[in-house]
Amino acid sequence: MLKKEDHKPNLNNAFVVAERDLGLFQLLDPEDVDVDFPDEKSIMTYVATYYHYFSKMKSGGIGGRRIAKVMGQVMDNEQLRLDYEAFVSDLLEWIETKIVELEDRSFPNSLVGMQSAVTSFNQYRTQLKPPKFVEMGNLEVMLFDLQTKLRANNQQVYVPREGRMVSDITKAWDRLEGAEHQRELSLREELMRQQKLEQLAAKFDRKASMRETWLTENQRLVSTDTLGDDVAAVEASIKKHEAIETDIKAYEERVMALTEFAIELSEEGYHDIARISRQNESVTELWHQLLALLTSKRRRLEASMGLRKVFQEMLDLIDYMDEMKIGLLSDDYGKHLAGVEDLLQKHSLVEADVAALADRVATLSASAQKHADDVSEEEESYRVDPGLIAERQEELNSSYGELQEFSSVRRSRLEDSLGVQQFCCDADEEEAWLKEQQQILDQDDHIRDMTGVQHMERKQQGLEAEMIGHERRVESIVESGNGMLLSDLFTASTIIKPRVASLDKNWANFRQSAATKRQRIEQYQFLYQYIADAEETVDWLSMMEQVVGSSEYGRDEYSTQALMKKHETIEEELLNYEKVISALQLQFAQLAPEDKSESVSRMEPRIAELYTGLLDTSARRRGELKGAWERHKFWRESELVESWIADKRAMVLSLETGEDVVEAERLRGRLSALEVEVRAGGEGQVERIDGMARKLLEGGHRDGEEIETRRDHIKERWIEFLELLQRRKAEAAAASGLQEFYHTVDETIKWINEKAVLLENSRGAEGKDLDAVLKEQRQLQAIERDLLALADKVGTLNADAKSLSGEHPESADGIGRRMDELNRVWKDLSDQMTNRRAQLGESGNLQVYLQDIVAFQAWLSDAYIRASSNELPSSVSQSEEKLKQHKELNAEMNAYTPTYQNITSSGKRIIPDAPAEGDDLQAEAKRRLVAVESDWAMLWDAWEGRQELLIASLAYQSFKRDREDRKSG
Secondary structure (H helix, E strand, C coil), X not given: XXXXXXXXXXXXXXXXXXXXXXXXXXXXXXXXXXXXXXXXXXXXXXXXXXXXXXXXXXXXXXXXXXXXXXXXXXXXXXXXXHHHHHHHHHHHXXXXXXXXXXXXXXCCCCHHHHHHHHHHHHHHHHHHHHHHHHHHHHHHHHHXXXXXXXXHCCCCCCCCCCCXXXXXXXXXXXXXXXXXXXXXXXXHHHHHHHHHXXXXXXXXXXXXXXXXXXXXXXXXXXXXXXXXXXXXXXXXXXXXXXXXXXXXXXXXXXXXXXXXXXXXXXXXXXXXXHHHHHHHHHHXXXXXXXXXXXXXXXXXXXXXXXXXXXXXXXXXXXXXXXXXXXXXXXXXXXXXXXXXXXXXXXXXXXXXXXXXXXXXXXXXXXXXXXXXXXXXXHHHHHCCCHHHHHHHHHHHHHHHHHHHHHHHHHHHHHHHHHHHHHHHHHHHHHHHHHHHHHHHHCCCCCCCCHHHHHHHHHHHHHHHHHHHHXXXXXXXXXXXXXHXXXXXXXXXXXXXXXXXXXXXXXXXXXXXXXXXHHHXXXXXXXXXXXXXXXXXXXXXXXXXHHHHCCCCCCCCHHXXXXXXXXXXXXXXXXXXXXXXXXXXXXXXXXXXXXXXXXXXXXXXXXXXXXXXXXXXXXXXXXXXXHHHHHHHHHHHHHHHHHHHHHHHHHHHHHCCCCCCHHHHHHHHHHHHHHHHHHHHHHHHHXXXXXXXXXXXXXXXXXXXXXHHHHHXXXXXXXXXXXXXXXXXXXXXXXXXXXXXXXXXXXXXXXXXXXXXXXXXXXXXXXXXXXXHHHHHHHHXXXXXXXXXXXXXXXXXXXXXXXXXXXXXXXXXXXXXXXXXXXXXXXXXHHHHHHHHHHHHHHHHHHHHHHHHHHHHHXXXXXXXXXXXXXXXXXXXXXXXXXXXXXXXXXXXXXXXXXXXXXHHHHHHHHCCCCCCCCCHHHHHXXXXXXXXXXXXXHHHHHHHHHHHHHHHHHHHHHXXXXXXXXXXX
């Protein structure tokens, strides 16, 4: 049931009923009509189709004599339709069945089976498929014949339902072709795989036979047991075995390759894989047996080589011990201490060698015994005679025992010789030392200061310390000599006795000289101690005078403050040093009169004068340090303020304008907030610096000129910063306008790109029916209207760009690049629009022509209604008015005559005499052109008839009026 408020459903229902019952094409969509301002020409075009339909109905009905013929044609067409659908169903069912068969990939697992499958596939392609292809072509001819008959009978054109169209059959056939192609590829691939597997299996059999023969021969070669009777023979056997082993190991890759062949055949699913696996296992077992034989042969060779090497080392060691015995029997025991010690050291080395030989003898004996004991069952056949091993062990142990005995005898004799030579050497050293020290004690004393006294004291103390050690050493030497005299050691008693007496005498004389030297040193100590203390005091006061009189006042506030604290410490130290000076005065008073020489007496007044001057200099420096501290404090404060101004200036300079309007506005806000912040904090700091400088200048500071310059510099930096801030605010305001322009340009480019996409998406009406052409035409018209607005926008932006480039020369390049991009995309869109119009070609021209002819038909319909009206005027004035309107209609018809001529001439040029089959657009245009020619003639006939009627009516009304006037007169 229709509802008033359902606009679009009602419109769609009207369009469907008109097309189904009246055969009027749906030239409009509900969306085109249900708008505030629908397209007037499109509405007139569609309404004119109703006028022409109903005008033709007036020409007469179809005769009853054609009813039977038409119904027969209708029944034939219906039967043809049913046949078409049945054939289509059968063909589609066959195609789907074949697609399932062709997509089956369960192939035979043998070369013979695959060859049979390929033969079956070829039979399908050559015997089954061609008849179906011919049947598909016949279906298309059948559909074309059906549609032709329906058009000839003025019936609605038959359109197969979804899934039964020619395009559906074509798509199904394409899928069949695709399945067939994939089947062919799969068959070919599987056939090649089976051929490859057969070739691989044949290659495996050939290589397996070769490997079995080679492994069997090498097992016989390795099984031979030729080892050798000495080291050279065994080494030759080992080298030969290593060569064989290298060759066999190199063959491992070939054996493994055979296994890889078997694995590959197994993975590929070879049909006779069981036989391949058994043969591969046989080759692998032979290979493992050969490796076991190699390992056993190597162990036997290594065991034999080990024993032969042990026997050889035993013989070498016995020869080496015999050489050592010859050296131990020598009669050389040394002629002096160094010679005896050298012989003892050499003998110690020999003893170490002898001790080391014990481990080697034990190791060789154990190694030989191991070869005799640790023999496996398989080695029992080539075991060495145990008696031979025992004989070699005994010979080695006997030789080592003799070597140990010879070494012990020689050490005893060398130690006795060392005792005699050591006594003589020790006695000579002590007497030489006593002689040297006695000469030192006998030298004259040349003492001039306390250093000399201290030097003499240290020498004397060192000598006395040495005397303690030498005294014990002399006693030990004497005791040792007496002990040797009591023994029967060699014939050295004639040398030891006089040496002992001489050593006792010399030692007693030296002790007496040392005591006398100690008394002389003590006499100098008191005098030179006072002189040293006085000179040290003078040096300290001189040093402090340099410290207190320093011109260093510090590089900054903190260093000056540290100097002030340091000076306080120095002043305190000066006051405390008064006690040292008093003690020195007391020490001077205690000197003996003969020690108070002229130089010593001048020291006392000089010390007092230095101390008094030092106190005055300290007080003056204290005041200068305070002034320097105040100056550094001002400088530090001014540097902090200057650094703060520099940081804020860097912050202002670091703020970038930004790449869009939002960033530009944010920059303006940040600069305004920063201005409030710096004015609140900066003005107070600058005023504080000014107050500090004024205080220092009023106090007459010695750096007043420098302080005043510094204060003025801070003020200048503050003023420069405020000016920079104002400039940046102005730049931010200008950048905001520039970014807004950039934003507008970017939005315009985006809009142009969207229109380009919309224009590209509107493609597809070429060669289609009238509905599609009209629909695309409406879309192009809407886009053209938008392009007019875009053209104005692009022109305005170009003018703005020129103005902004003059205002912002530094941004002229960026503005130019943006505008170049905008003009480029605008030109591309314009060219795209022009190309689109050209691509529509004849369809576009025909559609424009169709619009013109539809509009002209609408006017013809309206003019015909006015020209064929049967309404008669009832008075003279109405007759004159109707004639006037009729003449205006004639003028309007004359004005439309060029339009009519243009439509007819253009139609004959554009529309072919015989429109293409299935081209509804050309057929519609041809039909309308014929109707226009007929309606145009009818219009002129109607106008002339109406003209005669109105003239007659005017004459009648005039006559009637004159008659009434005469009656009234």
